[in-house]
Amino acid sequence: MTRTILVCCGTGCRANGGMDVSLALTAAVDAAAADANVCCVTETGCSGLCELGPLVRIMPDDIMYYRVRPSDAHDIIQKTVLESEPIERLLFKDSSGNHVLHQADNPFYGHQKKIALRNVGIIDSRSIDEYIAHGGYSALARALEMTSDEIIREVEESGIRGRGGAGFPTGRKWRSAAVLESSPKYVICNGDEGDPGAFMDGSIMDGDPHSVLEGMMIGALAIGAEEGFLYIRDEYIQAVKSMKKAIRAAEKRGLLGESILGTNRKLYFSVVRGGGAFVCGESTALMSSIEGNVGEPRAKYIHSVEKGLWGCPTVINNVETWANIPVIINGGGKKFAEIGTKDSTGTKVFALVGKVKYTGLVEVPMGITLRKLIFEIGGGIPNNRKFKAVQTGGPSGGCIPASLLDIPVDFDTLKEYGTMMGSGGMIVMDDHSCMVEFARYYVNFLCGESCGKCTPCREGLRHMRSILTNICNGYGREGDIELLEMIGSTMIDCSLCALGSSAPNPVLTTIRYFREEYEAHIREHRCPAGVCKALTAFSVNHAVCKGCMACTAVCPTRAIVQLNGGFPIITKSCNGCGSCRDVCRFNAIEAVKGGRV
Amino acid sequence: MNLNESDTEINEVIKAYPPERQNSLPIMQDLQKKFGYIPRNAFKKIGLYLSCSEAHLYSMATFYKALSLVPQGKHVIRLCDGTTCHIKGSVQLRDEITRLLGIRDGETTSDRLFSLQLVNCIGTCAIAPAILIDETYYGKLTPADLPAILNRYRKLEEEREREHEEENGMENGEKNEKEEKS
Numbered sequence: 001m002t003r004t005i006l007v008c009c010g011t012g013c014r015a016n017g018g019m020d021v022s023l024a025l026t027a028a029v030d031a032a033a034a035d036a037n038v039c040c041v042t043e044t045g046c047s048g049l050c051e052l053g054p055l056v057r058i059m060p061d062d063i064m065y066y067r068v069r070p071s072d073a074h075d076i077i078q079k080t081v082l083e084s085e086p087i088e089r090l091l092f093k094d095s096s097g098n099h100v101l102h103q104a105d106n107p108f109y110g111h112q113k114k115i116a117l118r119n120v121g122i123i124d125s126r127s128i129d130e131y132i133a134h135g136g137y138s139a140l141a142r143a144l145e146m147t148s149d150e151i152i153r154e155v156e157e158s159g160i161r162g163r164g165g166a167g168f169p170t171g172r173k174w175r176s177a178a179v180l181e182s183s184p185k186y187v188i189c190n191g192d193e194g195d196p197g198a199f200m201d202g203s204i205m206d207g208d209p210h211s212v213l214e215g216m217m218i219g220a221l222a223i224g225a226e227e228g229f230l231y232i233r234d235e236y237i238q239a240v241k242s243m244k245k246a247i248r249a250a251e252k253r254g255l256l257g258e259s260i261l262g263t264n265r266k267l268y269f270s271v272v273r274g275g276g277a278f279v280c281g282e283s284t285a286l287m288s289s290i291e292g293n294v295g296e297p298r299a300k301y302i303h304s305v306e307k308g309l310w311g312c313p314t315v316i317n318n319v320e321t322w323a324n325i326p327v328i329i330n331g332g333g334k335k336f337a338e339i340g341t342k343d344s345t346g347t348k349v350f351a352l353v354g355k356v357k358y359t360g361l362v363e364v365p366m367g368i369t370l371r372k373l374i375f376e377i378g379g380g381i382p383n384n385r386k387f388k389a390v391q392t393g394g395p396s397g398g399c400i401p402a403s404l405l406d407i408p409v410d411f412d413t414l415k416e417y418g419t420m421m422g423s424g425g426m427i428v429m430d431d432h433s434c435m436v437e438f439a440r441y442y443v444n445f446l447c448g449e450s451c452g453k454c455t456p457c458r459e460g461l462r463h464m465r466s467i468l469t470n471i472c473n474g475y476g477r478e479g480d481i482e483l484l485e486m487i488g489s490t491m492i493d494c495s496l497c498a499l500g501s502s503a504p505n506p507v508l509t510t511i512r513y514f515r516e517e518y519e520a521h522i523r524e525h526r527c528p529a530g531v532c533k534a535l536t537a538f539s540v541n542h543a544v545c546k547g548c549m550a551c552t553a554v555c556p557t558r559a560i561v562q563l564n565g566g567f568p569i570i571t572k573s574c575n576g577c578g579s580c581r582d583v584c585r586f587n588a589i590e591a592v593k594g595g596r597v
Numbered sequence: 598m599n600l601n602e603s604d605t606e607i608n609e610v611i612k613a614y615p616p617e618r619q620n621s622l623p624i625m626q627d628l629q630k631k632f633g634y635i636p637r638n639a640f641k642k643i644g645l646y647l648s649c650s651e652a653h654l655y656s657m658a659t660f661y662k663a664l665s666l667v668p669q670g671k672h673v674i675r676l677c678d679g680t681t682c683h684i685k686g687s688v689q690l691r692d693e694i695t696r697l698l699g700i701r702d703g704e705t706t707s708d709r710l711f712s713l714q715l716v717n718c719i720g721t722c723a724i725a726p727a728i729l730i731d732e733t734y735y736g737k738l739t740p741a742d743l744p745a746i747l748n749r750y751r752k753l754e755e756e757r758e759r760e761h762e763e764e765n766g767m768e769n770g771e772k773n774e775k776e777e778k779s
């Protein structure tokens with residue numbers, strides 16, 4: 001039997017040594033070649049469960065191995081490939097301790113439905129042939145035979161809303177660009193993905209670049225554009241390489257260039273590397289950046305569909321939206337609309353990260369509950385700690401507390417509770433996360449990213465930052481919370497672009513759901529989560545401590561010494577980093593009131 | 598590092614693009630990659646080539662984080678302080694790098710070997726906290742992992758220098774031989 005060994009080489013697995021595993025497997029295959037069943041090694045994009053990487057999957061048996069080391073390569077070839085025998089130590093163990101052989105039986109994968117990620121982790125992203133073999137570019141062929149109106153109607157019927165943030169209906173956007181007579185027109189892929197905590201777009205571009213191109217080609221046909229740009233952030237080295245390579249391959253095949261598949265339609269795509277400015281995720285700023293200017297946003301009196309890049313009609317969608325398009329054209333808009341909820345159709349890719357057991361990339365139907373996402377797919381909170389909040393939507397989003405775990409995840413529900421879908425970062429926090437510090441973190445982040453053009457955003461952010469910093473340092477005052485709320489609402493109403501008008505969200509939602517934590521900082525000079533250094537000291541609860549000394553190993557200041565009785569004590573050189581508390585498996589290290597203030 | 602980047606080297610980078618203003622960012626990114634910063638004399642050249650003002654180019658160079666006006670070290674450490682890395686301890690990593698190398702965000706070591714940049718997310722949140730050195734990602738780090746990683750680059754540099762010296766030595770040797778022959 002011909003077997004394929006899929007080695008995950010997404011950024012997560014790469015950082016975990018995925019490339020070495022791939023090399024070792026290739027060598028082992030070569031060594032066994034004489035008597036081996038034909039077998040090849042494929043390097044794929046991110047297969048999702050980065051936490052347990054490097055991941056290796058053997059097809060068609062569908063045996064999935066986790067945490068593979070190069071030294072396992074020999075066994076994998078000898079046992080699994082040659083003798084069809086699974087290797088237990090590399091399998092996933094479910095919560096009751098059973099070994100899980102197939103990917104779909106792993107609860108992390110079982111609840112997912114992959115559309116945008118349909119090929120990521122399955123095909124060799126560098127090969128256009130593999131993409132075509134998996135049904136790629138058939139939607140383009142179909143679209144070439146459709147009229148612009150027919151294409152747009154499918155997209156409208158699918159109900160798909162932009163996956164980049166605000167959730168604007170994609171079909172409507174295309175329609176308004178298509179009806180304009182002027183030319184040229186442009187399509188843009190927003191691959192800037194500035195939200196910290198989100199990496200799905202990078203993974204799609206890296207793991208299945210052609211699906212993005214195909215979506216953009218269809219979009220270009222629909223609105224009548226002959227040129228397209230992919231704006232990709234510079235840190236995504238892999239994604240940039242992968243997209244450039246895909247464009248060249250598509251040109252060679254006659255899918256891009258003078259004539260698309262022999263028709264008289266022209267289309268040219270190019271990659272623009274982002275300059276590392278968060279505000280460039282905002283569409284007007286992004287276009288200004290492509291034009292070779294400073295990436296500052298402008299007021300949106302005129303929509304970019306009408307006057308976008310170089311003043312021409314422009315459709316800009318994010319990576320995930322584009323990747324969905326071929327599926328919509330192939331299967332029909334109606335079928336797509338059956339997935340998800342009525343007003344949020346389809347699926348959404350999330351970066352499930354933070355204090356959750358199985359971190360990684362997941363794609364789920366819209367409408368799934370947060371509980372299911374975090375506890376069934378994500379496996380819950382590590383070390384049996386308490387779930388505290390989940391942050392969605394990046395710096396423009398907000399925090400959702402445990403009491404709301406059962407709300408469905410869709411565009412409108414999230415908005416109702418003060419946060420947003422955003423690009424899909426889902427950052428889980430446990431009781432060791434301080435919500436005030438977290439709000440301070442986002443505000444500080446945005447302070448550095450605000451382009452400074454409008455006063456509410458520029459000054460509002462700075463003012464909020466100084467108030468929040470004071471609170472974290474123990475200098476909070478009565479009235480601070482109200483002041484924050486006031487600044488926040490002014491910014492929402494008066495800022496020029498989405499950066500400023502959504503910036504208060506993390507502050508306002510944490511106040512809304514965790515007000516008592518703000519009050520504890522201000523009134524009692526206490527950080528309940530034990531994060532704010534100025535208000536926190538650590539001590540060892542000797543009644544629970546087992547004396548394992550795991551804490552000493554991680555202390556960067558060697559502040560933990562062993563007491564005569566074999567138990568640790570924390571000395572004065574402690575800088576309050578909290579590493580020891582994080583590693584203690586017995587919750588023996590406790591945060592107490594203390595610190596500087 | 599050679600601080601007097603030659604005009605020809607700069608021109609090479611610039612002329613790789615057609616003279617359109619939209620190429621100002623990629624040109625500067627390429628210069629950044631090649632020299633570790635945008636050399637002063639490059640601005641005039643780009644301005645002439647793309648017919649735009651130097652002031653415009655300066656405003657871009659100061660706006661975009663990827664561009665720098667001061668030379669960067671040989672190895673740029675991009676320490677992720679994105680949300681996930683932040684709650685998983687990027688601050689501890691930052692403090693440790695500062696302790697080990699004596700540099701803060703945006704600074705370069707005096708031997709020009711390392712620069713430190715705090716960045717917002719390098720796309721490997723699932724293995725946070727993470728850093729990116731040049732083009733290599735390191736994930737799930739604790740402060741204790743850092744010395745070994747940094748030393749790897751130091752060693753690499755030493756080796757390269759040694760090779761360089763040997764090569765130079767050889768070249769000189771060959772020359773001498775030739776000279777002797779003639």
Ligand code: SF4
Pocket residue numbers: 540544545546547548549550551552568583584585586587588589
């Ligand atoms: S890790 Fe926890 S149990 Fe182990 S010695 Fe430290 S405090 Fe005690």
Ligand code: SF4
Pocket residue numbers: 538554555556557558559560570573574575576577578579580581
């Ligand atoms: S809080 Fe940090 S510095 Fe203090 S004892 Fe624990 S690990 Fe060491």
Ligand code: FES
Pocket residue numbers: 196197198199677678679680681682683717718719720721722723725726727
């Ligand atoms: S937050 Fe650090 S890699 Fe994304």
